[in-house]
Amino acid sequence: MNPSGAGRCAPVVAVVNYTDTPPERLSSLVGTEATLRAASTKVGLDAILPEARIVVVWAYKSDLLEGSWELAGDVEWVHVAAAGVDRPLFPKLVESSAVLTNAAGVFDRPMAEWVLMCILAYVKEFFDNVEYQREHRWVNREVGVLEGQKALVVGAGGVGRDVAHMLGLVGMEVRGVARSRRDGDPDFGTIHPIGDLAELLPEADYVICALPLTAATQGLFGGEEFALMKPTARFINVGRGASVDEEAMIAALKQGQIAGAALDVFVTEPLPPASPLWDLPNVFVSPHMSGSGFEERLAAQFLHNLRRWKAGRPLLNVVDKRLGFVPYRG
Structure with a gap:
């Protein structure tokens, strides 16, 4: 499935974050191309998810999205700001029509x-x-x-x-x-x-x-x-x-x-x-830091895919939800 994002000027993006404020670099790069709303708790995510067309799991170890997924009826695309998607990938997301992408290439x-x-x-x-x-x-x-x-x-x-x-x-x-x-x-x-x-x-x-x-x-x-x-x-x-x-x-x-x-x-x-x-x-x-120095690249990668989504073009880094990773296409 290719997300039907054509024609949406500023879609609401629910950001699962460590705080209730969107990441600074992500906000700066995305600007007015999307409306970013962040949550770090279930109560906060429940409040913003019904309006969202896109979800960004910035806090990649969070399991908040699974607990609130029943409210994500309009979500077409979930992006995980990490290479591994084992934590955010749950059965209802696998069974849904939502496209899942990851941050492959950044790290x-x-x-x-x-x-x-x-x-x-x-x-x-x-x-x-x-x-x-x-x-x-x-x-x-x-x-x-x-x-x-x-x-x-x-x-x-x-x-x-x-x-x-x-x-x-x-x-x-x-x-x-x-x-x-x-x-x-x-x-x-x-x-x-x-x-x-x-x-x-x-x-x-x-x-x-x-x-x-x-x-x-x-x-x-x-x-x-x-x-x-x-x-x-x-x-x-x-x-x-x-x-x-x-x-x-x-x-x-x-x-x-x-x-x-x-x-x-x-x-x-x-x-x-x-x-x-x-x-x-x-x-x-080493405290899980081998891929450090990534926030700028993570934000730029999401923005690139966001523009593709808005134009109705296929997204990059689409995860095979059954396998749990992006298959090699070489």
Whole structure:
């Protein structure tokens, strides 16, 4: 379905936000092209939703929309200001005629840079140097190089593609894993099906998880997967925390089954103070910030799609609501 937005000068857009005021940059860019009304509570959303033709879930972890969806009778388009749509995607939205879009593309380059930073920190022993500096120790030694290191990127969406491209530029050998096999891919060469994961894990120096959270990816990395990895391998997660069995990962890290992990996402966020991950010496914890620096791009992306909607043109980044992500069209 293509939203019938042609002819609407200033549609009401209900913004699920962290406050009852629309995001400043979004308001500034959209201007008079739409009427933005924000809510951070169910009472507030119930008041504005009946007038809305469009919903923007800016607070992407919020579940407010599900509780108020019965009032969204005129909503044709729901936009989630995030790459993952697992939290805002609920059964009644799936069954509805509303088109769902996400912010695919906004976070790809920053997240790829974060992955490269982590790999460089490991290869050049940056974390060790920080400790030596604290101890006032001068430890001159040989460190590794990126060229020839093997990376396995699990998830071949926009983030995974930018990761593969960036790692390829610095001489790493990159393989990709997705739902099905594809040959002749411009970024990966061959993309292997998820069923080949067990064969590919033992060869990788770095395993990068860039998966959306769906029923198929929930708990994908467990004890068996970590046991298959090299004891010198590192695991990097910029996808979703729930794609990993955290207890199994913690056990693998403690037992030396893998050498380390760089984690930007977790099952529970914020990461609880009692989590062992904070104190494991071979773990780098980052507070879900690998895609930072995005507000300007998020607002510009929505405005671009808003203009397409108003012109009656097909929207970009349409999520397959059954799959839970934007299918690759290459």
